[in-house]
Every structure is written in C-alpha cells, then in structure tokens.
Amino acid sequence: MAMRRVGTAGEEQSGRALGYMPGLDGIRALAVLAVIVYHSGFSWLPGGFYGVDAFFALSGYLITSLLLTEWKASDTVTLRSFWARRARRLLPGLFLMLAGIGVLSTLWPHTLDTPYLRLDTLSTLFYVANWHFILDHANYFFVTSQPSPLLHTWSLAIEEQFYILWPLAVLGILARGKAARRTRLVRLLWLSVIGALASAAWMAILANATGDLTRAYYGTDTRAQSLLVGAALAVALALWKPAEHRSGRLALGLAGAAGAAGCALMWGLVPETSSFAYRGGFLVAALSATGIVACASQVGASPVTRALATWPLRSLGKISYGVYLWYWPTILVVDFEHTHLTGYELLALRLGVVIAVASLSYHLVESPLRRASFASWRARLALPAGALACVASVFTATALLASSPVAALAPLGASLESTSVHLPLSVRLAASPGAPASGRRSSGASAGVPSATSTGASSGAPPATQGAATSSGASAGSSAGAGAGLSPTGRTARPVEVLLVGDSMAGTLGVGMQQVQSRYGVQVVNEGHPGCSLGDGSAFKVLWYTAPPGKPCGAGGTARTLLATWKHWVDVLNPAVSLYLARTDLFDQYVDGAWQHVGQPAYDRLLAGRLQQAINVLSSRGGRVVLATDPYFASGLQPSGQGWPEDNPARVVAYNRLLSQVAARNKATTTVLDVGSLLSPQGKFQTFVDGVPARCTDGVHISVSGGQLIGEKILPELRSIGQAHASASPGGSWPGYSVSAPPWFAKLPCGA
Numbered sequence: 001m002a003m004r005r006v007g008t009a010g011e012e013q014s015g016r017a018l019g020y021m022p023g024l025d026g027i028r029a030l031a032v033l034a035v036i037v038y039h040s041g042f043s044w045l046p047g048g049f050y051g052v053d054a055f056f057a058l059s060g061y062l063i064t065s066l067l068l069t070e071w072k073a074s075d076t077v078t079l080r081s082f083w084a085r086r087a088r089r090l091l092p093g094l095f096l097m098l099a100g101i102g103v104l105s106t107l108w109p110h111t112l113d114t115p116y117l118r119l120d121t122l123s124t125l126f127y128v129a130n131w132h133f134i135l136d137h138a139n140y141f142f143v144t145s146q147p148s149p150l151l152h153t154w155s156l157a158i159e160e161q162f163y164i165l166w167p168l169a170v171l172g173i174l175a176r177g178k179a180a181r182r183t184r185l186v187r188l189l190w191l192s193v194i195g196a197l198a199s200a201a202w203m204a205i206l207a208n209a210t211g212d213l214t215r216a217y218y219g220t221d222t223r224a225q226s227l228l229v230g231a232a233l234a235v236a237l238a239l240w241k242p243a244e245h246r247s248g249r250l251a252l253g254l255a256g257a258a259g260a261a262g263c264a265l266m267w268g269l270v271p272e273t274s275s276f277a278y279r280g281g282f283l284v285a286a287l288s289a290t291g292i293v294a295c296a297s298q299v300g301a302s303p304v305t306r307a308l309a310t311w312p313l314r315s316l317g318k319i320s321y322g323v324y325l326w327y328w329p330t331i332l333v334v335d336f337e338h339t340h341l342t343g344y345e346l347l348a349l350r351l352g353v354v355i356a357v358a359s360l361s362y363h364l365v366e367s368p369l370r371r372a373s374f375a376s377w378r379a380r381l382a383l384p385a386g387a388l389a390c391v392a393s394v395f396t397a398t399a400l401l402a403s404s405p406v407a408a409l410a411p412l413g414a415s416l417e418s419t420s421v422h423l424p425l426s427v428r429l430a431a432s433p434g435a436p437a438s439g440r441r442s443s444g445a446s447a448g449v450p451s452a453t454s455t456g457a458s459s460g461a462p463p464a465t466q467g468a469a470t471s472s473g474a475s476a477g478s479s480a481g482a483g484a485g486l487s488p489t490g491r492t493a494r495p496v497e498v499l500l501v502g503d504s505m506a507g508t509l510g511v512g513m514q515q516v517q518s519r520y521g522v523q524v525v526n527e528g529h530p531g532c533s534l535g536d537g538s539a540f541k542v543l544w545y546t547a548p549p550g551k552p553c554g555a556g557g558t559a560r561t562l563l564a565t566w567k568h569w570v571d572v573l574n575p576a577v578s579l580y581l582a583r584t585d586l587f588d589q590y591v592d593g594a595w596q597h598v599g600q601p602a603y604d605r606l607l608a609g610r611l612q613q614a615i616n617v618l619s620s621r622g623g624r625v626v627l628a629t630d631p632y633f634a635s636g637l638q639p640s641g642q643g644w645p646e647d648n649p650a651r652v653v654a655y656n657r658l659l660s661q662v663a664a665r666n667k668a669t670t671t672v673l674d675v676g677s678l679l680s681p682q683g684k685f686q687t688f689v690d691g692v693p694a695r696c697t698d699g700v701h702i703s704v705s706g707g708q709l710i711g712e713k714i715l716p717e718l719r720s721i722g723q724a725h726a727s728a729s730p731g732g733s734w735p736g737y738s739v740s741a742p743p744w745f746a747k748l749p750c751g752a
Contacts, residue, residue, distance in 0.1 A: 018062070018065055018066065018069065021296060021297050021300075022308070022309035022314045023295075023296030023297070023300070023304070023305040023306075023308040023309045024058060024062075024293065024296055024297060024308075024317070025308075025309075025313065025314045025315075025316075025317025025318055025320070026296070026307070026308025026309055026310065026313035026314060026317055027054055027058060027289070027292055027293065027296060027308060027317070028055065028058070028316075028317035028320035029312075029313040029314070029315075029316035029317040029320060030051070030054075030308075030313065031051035031052075031054040031055050031289075031320075032051065032316070032320045032323050032324055032327070033051075033316075034048035034049075034050070034051035034267055035048055035049060035051040035052065035324075035327070036048075036323075036327050036331075036347075036350070036351065036354075037347070038051075039327075039328070039331060039639055040331065040346070040347050040350065040639050040640055041638050041639050041640025041641075041642065042347075042640070044268070045267060045268060046268070046269070046270070046271035046272075047266050047267040047268060047269065047270045047271060047272070047277075047285075048267055049272055050263070050266050050267050050270075050282070050285040050289075051267070052155055052226075053226040053282055053285040053286045053289055054263065054285075054286075054289035054292075055155075056155070056158070056159070056223065056226035056227045056230065056286065057226050057227070057229050057230035057233075057286045057289040057290045057293060058230060058289070058293055059159055059162070059227060059230060060162070060166075060226065060227035060228060060229065060230025060231040060232075060233075060234070061230035061231065061233050061234045061290070061293050061297070062230075062234075063162070063163065063166065063167075063231070064166070064170065064192075064230070064231040064234035064235060065234040065237075065238075066082075067082070067166075067167055067170045067171075068170075068174075068185075068234060068235070068238050070082075071170075071174050072238075075176065076171070076175070076176075077167060077170065077171045077174075079167055079168070079171065082167055083163070083164070083167075086160075086163050088369065088370050089366075089370055090156075090160070090321070092365050092366050092369040092370070093321055093322050093325055093361050093362075093365065093366045094124070094156070094325065096325075096361055096365050097325040097326060097329070097361075098121060098124065098125070098150075100326075100329070101117075101121070101149050101150065101329060104149070104329060104333060105117065105149070108333055110697075111332050111333055111335070111337075111338075112149045112329065112332055112333065114147070114148045114149075116136060116148060117148060117149070117150070119132065119136075120132065120148045120149075120150040120151075120153075121150065123153075123157070124150050124153040124156070124157075127156065127157040127160035127161060128157055129150065129153040129154045129156065129157040130154040130155070130157045130158050130218040130219070130220060131157070131218070131220075133151065133154050133214075133218055134214060134215055134218045134219065147332070147543070149328065149329045149332055151328065152324070152327070152328040154218050155223075157220075158220050158223050158224075158227075159227075161220050162220075162224070162227050166227070166231065169191065170188060173187050173188045173191065174188065182239065185235055185238060185239050186239065188235050189232060189235040189236060189239065192228045192229075192231045192232035192235055193228075193232050195224065195225075195228045196224070196225045196226075196228035196229045196232060196283070196286075197225075197283075199221060199222055199223070199224040199225035199228065200225045200280060200282065200283040202221055202222055203216045203219075203222035203223075203225070203278055203279075203282065204278060204279045204280070206219070206222060207275075207278035207279065208279075213272075213278060213539070216278050217272075217278075223282070225282060225283050225286060226282065226283075226285070226286035226289075229283070229286040229287055229290050230286070230290055230293065233290050233293060233294055237294070237297075237298065242298070243298040243299060249298070249299050249302075252294050252295050252298050252299045252302070253295055253299050253302040253303075253304070255291040255294050255295055256291055256292050256294065256295025256296065256299070256302055256304035256305065257295075257303075257304060258288075258291050259287075259288045259289060259290065259291025259292040259293075259294075259295070259304075260288075260291075260292055260304055261288075262284065262285070262287070262288025262291065263285070263288045263289060263292065266281065266284060266285045266288060267285075273541070273590070273595065292304060292308075296308055296309075316355070318362070319355070319358045319359055319361075319362045321358075321362075321366070322357070322358030322359070322361040322362050322366065323354055323355065323358040325358070325361070326354045326357045326358055326361070327350075327354045330350055330353050330354045330357070331350060331639045332639075334346070334349055334350050334353055335637060335639065335641065336637050336641030337637065341641065342640060342641035342642070343640065343641070346640070346641060494726060495517075495521050495522055495523040495726075496521060496522050496523070496576045496577065496718065496719045496722040496723060496726045497522075497523050497525070497573065497574075497575045497576050497577070497722070497726065498522055498523065498524045498525070498575060498576065498577045498578075498579055498718050498722065499525050499527060499569060499570070499573055499575035499577070499578045499579070499618075499623075500513070500524055500525065500526050500527060500528055500578075500579050500581075501527050501528065501532075501566055501569075501578060501579070501580050501618070502528050502532065502533060502579075502580050502581040502582040502628075503528060503529065503530060503531055503532050503533045503581075503582045503583060503584045504528060504529070504530040504531070504583075504701060504744070504748075505528065505581050505582060505583045505630075505700070505701060505702065506526075506527075506528030506579070506580070506581040506582065506628075507526060507528030507529060507530070507742055507744070507745070508528070508696070508701040508702040508703070508706075508707060508745065508748065508750065509528070509581060509628075509675075509702045509706075509707045509710060509711075510524055510526030510528055510707065511526065511702075511704055511707050511741045511742070511745055512702065512703070512704045512705065512706060512707015512708040512709070512710065512711055513526075513707050513708070513710070513711035513715065514526060514711075515704065515707070515708050515711070516708050516711045516712055516715065517711065517715060519712075519715075520711075520715040520716055520719055521719055522715045522718055522719050525569075525573060525575070526742065527569060528581070530744055531584055532562055532582070532584070533582035533583070533584035533585045534559055534562070534580075534582065534585060534607060534610040534611060534613075534614055535582070535584060535585035535586075535587070535589050535598070535603075535606075535607050535610070536559055536562070536584065536589065537589035537590040537591035537596075539589075539590040540584060540587040540588065540589050540590070541587060541588040541595070541645075542584075542587050542644075542646060543635065543636075543644060559610050559613075563610075563613055563614060563617050566578075566614065566617050566618060567617045567620065570617060570618060570620055570621055570623070571620075571621070574621050574623065574729060575618075575621075575623045575722075576623050576624065576721075576722030576723070576725040576726040576729075577623060577624050577625075577626055577718050577721055577722035577725075578618035578619070578623055578624070578625050578626070579626045579628060579673075579718065580614065580618070580625070580626070580627050580628065581628035581630075581675065582630075583630060583633065583646075583700065585598060585607060585630075585655060586598055586630065586633075586646045586648075586651045586652065586655055587646050588645060588646070589603065591603065591606060597645065597651065598651050598654050598655045598658065599650060599651055599654035599655075604654075604658055607658060608658060608661070608662055611627070611658075611659070611662045612662060612665075612666070615662070615666050615669060615670050619669040619670070621729070622725050622728075622729055623722065623725050623729075624669060624670070624671065624721050624722055624725065625666070625669055625670045625671070626670070626671050626672070626673050626718065626721065627659045627662070627663055627670065627671070627672050627673070628672075628673050628675040628676075629655075629656040629659060629672065629673070629674045629675055629676035629677070630652050630655055630656060630675075630676050631652070631675070631676040631677075631678075631679035631680040631685070632647075632649055632652055632676070632680040632683075632684060632685040633646070633647045633652070633685065633699055633700050634647060634685040634699035635647055635698060635699045635700050636699065647699075652676065656674075656676060659672055660672050671721055673714055673717060675710060675714065678709075678710055678713055678714075679694060679695070679702070679706065679710065685699070687699075689706065689709060690709060692705050692706065692709050693705055693706070694706030694709055694710075696748050696749050696750035697749040697750075698748065698749050701748050701750060702750075703750045704741075704750065
C-alpha cells in the first residue's frame with residue numbers, strides 16, 4: 001500500500017547537548033533494514049514498515065530531550081537556532097537526493113518518471129509530501145501507475161512538521177509563569193500522553209469511517225502518536241530520572257527487553273492490511289520502540305544496549321538518514337530488469353549500492369555542511385540556491401521525457417518479454433442468438449515492434465477452448481459500416497444504443513469506440529469509471545496500495561451502490577446492449593474479513609453472484625448483456641523481481657472462464673465477447689496489435705487507437721446483438737453522439 005519512512009532522528013550529533021548514545025544508532029540501523037527488506041518483497045517480515053514508528057518515536061524522544069536540556073539551562077528555547085540546526089542537518093542530503101532524481105529521471109525515464117514528479121518534488125521541498133500523497137491517492141491513477149521516486153518523503157514531511165509545531169507547544173507550556181518548573185513538566189507530559197492517545201483514536205476512527213487506510217497512514221495527525229510517545233518518554237525521564245537508581249535501571253532494562261519482543265512480534269506478524277494495525281497496532285509498535293529507546297539511552301550496560309551498539313549496526317545507524325533518502329530510488333533503479341537478479345542477491349546488491357551512496361553523501365556533503373559556518377551572506381544563500389538547483393534538475397528531466405517520442409510508446413512492462421510464457425485465453429464466445437460462433441482473430445504485433453509479455457505458469461486450458469476469436473474481423477466491420485444507420489427503405493434508422501459499464505478499462509475502450517461508432521450505426525454511452533467493478537470489496541490492493549472503492553462504485557463488499565447506479569442508467573436510457581469490461585475484478589479484494597481474489601472458490605462464488613445480479617439489472621428492460629473478457633496485463637515488476645499479483649495470467653484465465661460460465665447460465669440475455677484475445681493476440685500481452693499501439697504505457701489501459709481498433713471489430717457484433725431490442729423497444733433519454741474523453745483520461749499515459 002503505501003511507502004514507509006525510515007529517516008534520521010532529530011538529535012544533535014555534535015554531542016554538546018545529549019552526548020553520543022551508540023545504542024540509538026543501532027535502533028536506526030535495524031529500523032532502516034526492516035523497511036528495506038519489507039519493500040524488497042520478503043514475506044517473512046510483513047510488518048517491516050513499523051520501522052517508521054521506531055524512527056518517529058526516537059525523533060520525538062530526542063527532539064524533546066534537546067528542548068528540555070536547553071530549557072533547563074536557560075529557562076527558554078531559542079527557536080531560531082533550533083530550526084537552523086534542523087535545516088543544516090536535513091537539507092543538504094535532501095537536496096543531493098533531489099538532484100540525483102533529476103539525473104536518474106533523465107537516464108532511466110521509465111523507471112523513475114511519473115506524471116506527478118514535478119509536484120512530488122515541490123511538495124518534498126516544502127515538507128508537505130504526506131498531504132500531497134493523501135490528495136493524490138484520491139486519484140485512482142495514482143494507485144495504478146508507477147510509484148514516485150519521492151514517495152518515501154512523506155515521513156520526512158511529518159517529522160519536519162513536528163519539528164516546527166512541537167517546539168512551539170513545548171515553549172508555550174514551559175515558558176516562565178507562576179507554576180513551578182516540575183508542574184510545567186507534568187503538564188507537558190499530560191499533553192504528550194493525551195495527544196498520543198487522541199492521535200491513535202483518530203486513526204482508528206478514520207480507518208473505520210472511510211475504509212481509506214491511506215489517509216490514516218499518511219496523516220500528520222494520525223501518525224503523531226509515535227512522535228508523541230517518544231516525547232512523553234523524554235519528559236518522564238526528565239521528571240523521575242530512573243537511571244539514577246538501581247531499581248530504575250532494572251525497570252529500564254526490562255522495558256528494553258519487552259520493547260524488543262514487541263517489535264519482533266509486530267514486525268514479524270502484523271501486516272499493514274491487518275485491522276489491528278490501525279486500531280492500536282501503530283501505538284503498540286511505537287510503545288515497543290520507545291521501550292528500546294528508554295533502555296538504550298539510559299542503561300549502557302544492558303544486553304539490549306550492548307547488542308544495538310555493535311559496530312555494524314552503529315556504523316549503519318550513523319548514515320541511516322542518507323540510507324533512507326536513497327533506498328527507495330535505488331529499489332526502483334536496481335531492479336530485475338536492469339540486473340536479472342531476484343531474492344537475496346538483489347537485496348544484497350541494493351544494500352551495497354545504497355550504503356555506498358549514503359556514505360559518500362554523509363562524508364562529502366552532510367557532515368561538512370553541518371559543521372560549516374554560514375556567517376556570510378553568500379553562505380546563507382547556499383540552501384535556497386540548492387533548492388532551486390534541485391527543482392531545475394527535475395523540471396529539466398521531465399521536460400526532456402515529455403518531448404521524447406519513445407516515451408509515448410515504450411511499455412512499462414517491456415522487461416517481461418524475456419521471461420514470457422504465452423498463455424492462451426480460455427474463453428470462447430458463448431453461443432447466443434444473433435452472435436456468430438467464431439470469427440477472425442487479429443494478428444500479433446508487427447515485426448520489430450517491442451512488446452511486453454505476461455509471466456506465469458500455463459493454465460492448462462484444453463486446446464478446444466484456446467484462443468477462440470469472437471469478433472467478426474476488420475473486413476466484416478468495414479462492410480457493416482457501409483450500410484450502418486440505413487433502414488431497408490433507405491431512410492436513416494435509429495442507432496443501436498450501447499451502454500458501456502465497468503472500470504477504467506471500459507472507460508478507455510469507450511474513448512476509442514466513440515471515435516468510430518457512427519460508421520456502424522451504434523451509439524455508445526461511456527459510463528466506465530475508474531475502480532468500478534463488481535468484485536469490489538471494502539478495499540482492494542493494487543501495486544503498492546490499499547484503497548477503498550470510490551464513487552460511484554460503492555463499498556462494503558455488496559456492490560449495492562454500483563448496481564443501483566446501473567439500474568438508474570438502464571431505466572433512463574433503455575440500452576439495446578450493455579457491455580461490461582473490468583480489470584479491478586482481478587485485484588485482491590477485502591471481502592468478509594479476508595483478502596480474496598479470482599480463482600479462489602469463495603471469491604468466485606461471490607463474483608459469480610454479483611455478475612448474475614448485474615445481468616438481471618442490465619437486462620431488466622429487455623436489452624442484451626455482453627461480458628467482455630480481459631486481456632493480459634503488464635504493469636511492471638515488484639521490487640523483488642516478481643510480477644504483480646493482479647497481472648498474473650492465471651487470474652485472467654480464471655476470470656474469463658468465470659464470465660463464460662455465468663453467460664452460459666443466461667443464454668437468453670447474455671453474450672461473451674472475447675475482447676481479451678483481440679488485445680492479447682497469440683496469448684500474450686502486446687502493446688502493438690495489427691501495427692497499432694493498442695495499450696497505454698502503463699501496461700494496462702487501452703489507448704485511443706486501440707479503442708478504435710477494437711471498436712471496428714466489435715461494433716458490428718454489438719449492432720447485431722442489439723438490433724432486435726432497438727427495433728422493438730422505444731429508446732430512452734439518450735444524449736447525442738459523444739466523442740469526448742472523460743476528464744480522468746488525460747491523467748493516463750496513453751498518448752494521443
């Protein structure tokens with residue numbers, strides 16, 4: 001689902017304020033390793049993202065400790081100096097990474113480029129990336145596109161917001177007043193504890209109310225719990241000083257051991273999709289990490305502290321900020337496509353690269369600039385000049401990419417070609433009145449044109465069912481178009497109305513079909529909407545993300561809202577044909593308290609039931625229903641080098657078979673058109689079909705030219721299927737012919 005942050009803690013490395021605590025570097029090292037392992041796709045660490053909360057808790061503790069140390073010495077906090085130290089600590093490494101992204105985006109445009117890279121850069125510079133990604137996540141195409149190389153900066157934003165707001169709150173409570181100093185510390189402790197509990201409760205409320213885990217995950221208000229738990233520890237230690245007593249040191253040692261056990265359990269057993277994670281799990285993870293921080297910062301002789309202070313962990317912890325800054329871009333660049341490595345070999349290479357880059361950043365950029373004097377005006381201009389240079393490098397890279405003709409056509413999934421297994425689609429056109437039994441199948445990609453192919457094991461479908469075509473072919477379409485719209489008397493006949501429903505796959509098909517509809521006496525109303533499919537549960541997983549269905553799809557695992565919307569359209573429009581096409585049915589769906597997908601008996605029964613409900617709704621006024629098979633998909637590779645589950649060819653085969661089975665039980669009303677074979681000729685993913693770029697560069701959606709190509713092949717079929725109803729039943733309130741794309745289409749990488 002979402003990216004995880006493992007950045008630097010906020011303490012002073014100079015040692016003047018708190019002194020060097022090597023065990024804390026060990027915590028950083030383990031946290032950053034946990035997140036890297038998690039994002040490299042290793043299933044044995046499903047909760048590795050809780051390393052973020054370890055860093056948040058550590059930052060909360062160290063920042064608050066620094067503020068309290070200064071307050072005790074001078075009875076105040078100099079905010080300007082505090083913020084200047086934070087900027088000097090964090091900005092040089094960040095600027096270097098952003099400049100590197102600009103260079104990498106030029107060298108590997110299809111690895112690091114996203115449509116939002118410029119906005120990502122600006123939101124990173126202004127430390128609002130978490131809110132930027134929250135807003136973008138409401139955009140369906142954010143979660144179905146290549147992830148941003150800056151996605152990991154969301155937590156940098158949260159920490160920086162904490163660095164700005166928390167010192168103001170601390171100073172407001174601890175400022176001179178009538179209350180005793182200890183009383184003011186107690187008030188600050190209560191603020192920390194109540195704030196942490198309120199933040200955790202608010203996370204649970206948001207997760208329950210909306211089902212959108214992204215808002216709960218990225219929000220500053222919901223993630224403040226971990227920072228405030230660390231802050232509470234700092235205040236508590238300042239009040240009671242347990243390390244000064246033997247019993248206190250024993251208690252701190254036990255807290256460290258308990259915290260280590262808690263982290264092991266959370267990191268090893270509780271995934272991000274667990275309901276517990278958002279209903280107290282993040283708080284438990286923060287408390288566990290805080291237990292370790294308490295021990296490592298106060299009891300140097302404890303077993304936990306000694307283990308954390310070993311040289312390898314201590315060394316990695318010192319450069320953990322740079323490791324975090326570079327690990328995510330490294331994962332995107334050092335992948336299977338470029339290395340042909342997987343598993344632990346790929347992980348080792350990535351670690352080697354990121355540690356080398358982070359070490360250079362630390363010794364050549366971060367440390368020298370942190371120690372340098374910025375007394376002159378020229379020196380003070382260095383940071384804003386660096387920010388401008390970073391923005392310029394990214395803007396230049398994205399401008400070059402946008403002007404590249406190759407960028408418009410090269411598929412993200414091209415790397416799969418070398419490991420392709422040509423799997424046939426197994427669903428034939430279901431026999432039904434008015435539809436031909438077979439037809440000409442379109443040819444494969446033109447010679448010499450690069451194409452991407454799906455990966456996976458053979459479906460084992462019997463030869464008699466493999467690759468059967470269902471359209472009448474281009475030649476038949478041309479002849480049908482010659483007489484389209486003419487009655488036997490030569491007068492213009494009413495066009496056959498087709499209602500196109502489903503998710504963005506249907507929507508993109510409709511864009512191209514509407515360009516050629518008038519040739520065939522067909523009028524298409526395109527109601528394909530992003531994310532809308534019959535398989536939607538309360539949430540779905542696609543690529544890195546977990547998200548709820550959006551409007552008008554409905555939620556809750558029943559699809560009632562979607563079916564009610566379709567019923568309204570049918571009542572108003574009275575379509576002769578309703579065509580359903582969706583890819584979202586292939587995603588992992590959260591249904592009845594479990595993650596399920598097509599090919600599993602429970603989900604197949606649920607989806608078959610919803611398809612039956614949809615057929616009943618779409619045919620309720622006598623029109624015919626057409627179920628379109630899915631093609632193969634190639635949306636790229638996971639960091640582990642494996643394909644994404646929703647691209648698994650076996651799911652496509654199982655889904656298309658299910659469509660055929662449901663249609664066979666509804667022969668009087670329902671037809672299956674094998675659109676999948678038209679888009680995936682020769683049983684494999686192809687960007688080009690009959691020499692036409694039929695798929696967008698995301699390896700998923702249908703381009704305008706692809707929609708035109710498919711329209712030329714199936715519109716005559718749809719006219720034939722719906723002619724009887726169009727002639728016998730009066731039409732509804734149909735709009736005029738439309739050839740305009742929906743607003744969201746412009747957000748897709750589909751070219752012209």
